[in-house]
Amino acid sequence: MPTEVLDFYRAELEHSGANQEAAHRLGYELRRRLDAAARELSQALADRDNCTVIWGTSGTEIFNLLADSPAVAGKRVLTSRLEHPALLAALRRSAAEVKFAPCGKDGRLQMPEDSGAELAAFHQVQSELGIRQELRPLPGVPLFVDAIQAAGKLPLPPEFDLALLWFAATATLAESAHRSRHVDDGRGSPETALLLTLAFAATRRRAAREATLRRISELNAAARELLAGLPLPGGARSFCTVPAEAASPFILHLTLPGVQSGVVVRMLSEEDVMVAAGSACASETRTPSAALTALGFSREQAYSGLRISFGFDTSPEDVKKMAEALKRVLKNY
Template identity: 25%
Template sequence: MLYLDHAATTPPYDEVIDAVAEVMKLHYGNPSSIHKLGMQAEKLLNSSKDVIAGLLGVLPQEIIYTSCGTESNNMAIKGVAYNYRNRGNHMITTQIEHPSVLEVFKQLEKEGFRVTYLPVDERGIVSLDALQEALSEETILVSVMQVNNEVGSVQPIEEIGKLLAAYPKTIFHVDAVQSLTKLPLPPKAWRVDLFSASAHKFRGPKGVGFLYKQEGIHLLPLLGGGGQEYGLRSGTENVPLLVGMAKALRLSMEHMAEKSAKRYELRRRLVQGIADIPELALTGSQAEAETAPHIVHFSFPGMKAEVVVHALEKRDIYISTKSACGSGESDPSKVMLAMGCSRERAVSGLRVSFSDTHSLADADQFLSALRQTVQELAPMLHQTSARKGQRK
């Protein structure tokens, strides 16, 4: 089996699986309980937060545990909107954000907030000039993902942070679900006030994530309850998964530069191989400064993406179409359309995503299978074109 869908989810480390199982078995106390078992669980909860904060160069109290990236994004965006609406009702995001961001802004628009959706260019990158033009004294939030989950384009987060330094009342949120452990994101140096993360994207367990919230930023809680997580996220903490997340983050960030270099090496091999197949078209920029190290996106114009996915699946190779949250849909990719791609290309987009555990031999295996698949499917395109010609 060759699993190349790491942007959708990642296989957890063996050490993470063992840690989660051990905590579930031995440390099942409620961390809010005052007895010994509860205090043991609370100690694990706090030590996990210390590990995460230390790895990110932030304070432990700036880490808010959540259930996933979607909850983290909702907490950040709605929390800012509701808490700071006395400052203004304008917010800015981009046209290519994850649904857990775009759908939140659509909800807020129905509540009277005004949202600017910045366009992107053919590389899938937002314009700093467009952001500057959209900003005003009424802007309370700018939310921009660091890495697009579908095509892998990298947004200029550091430059956006510098631009927003002139707008101290505007809060900056980054969806870092696809970028954390893949690319640098120093929140203090880059003036990032909030960023979202999800453990299963860096070989941790599903069902757990966190939100970095800089001290001094206040959010209106989305859940009322027992007051856990400094009153921002009530509910009994899932200690086994939190321990697993901290361990996965530590393992993923060890030797991060070397791992990134290996991913880019794999990416170069894949890009070259795909470029050599005339029926396929790479999506966006291939400059390494403008794209994530673990994602390659391309299209097979005229062929529905799911046909290619299932053809490769028969060879025990697994890739995806669009994002995992929308991969079951046959509609054209909104991200590709926003980048100026034709509808024909936007319904045929394919995403390959991988990790530092993959090898050049894995890349070559995939490329060989892809070439065979294209050769098998290409005649279908000619038949379709012929039928269209006959109808004319």
């Protein structure tokens, strides 16, 4: 994390200790600063400053808030089997009916024109495979966008009604979710210093977004050249699961047929290389990847996926180190 952001957070921990709900002057000043931070965050992530911001503590919390809102409760919802398990669980709990849109072999959604849905809920970037969707609203159907893997990295879709923007502390929602302060809805109040720091960091990141996107895209392309076609035990070869043109450059997903990727993850960690066997929330489960099985992979193949993430500070040297370590691990597998 940049030193500038850490220094800002430390300062806020010292000076933002008031209760934002308090009636005294310090509470009022903190509410004013949070309102300003919400506008800054909206501008940084959505390129407009008029999104309503609902502060929360996690993506799962916001999914459940959405599910309990009039936008979902008792409604017919169109989604996909590639969505985050926490979102699917929330929709199944609250919606009257959940329908699934099909997807192509590259994971791109095939949106039906007449679904009968009252809300569409889809990811912008799939959390495990990195599939990047070109989302468009269906006529007369509000669109909820899970943008957790895209916020601060990619532009949001030009049109959306509801968008989960950031895994750590916020979501922007339209008319169906209009509260910007904590109310008695069963949620706790997030740490105010963290929220103010989030807006500061997002604004800083927005200024460098285009340059960062170009640099990470180049690193992703280099990694694809190094990692596709590696020889595997049993005679198969590795391949990139999602074509570059259909994927976020911040995620590279490899399939290693015949190899247990959970074992590879642990072997790579001994080489000081940290990757994942799937999305972080499901990386230690004993079930095969739901995302890979949704794309038609066999149960055996669905255990062989390797998710590689690119951070804002990933370097060409990091990519080379990772590729060399993976080759050694596969040789010794």
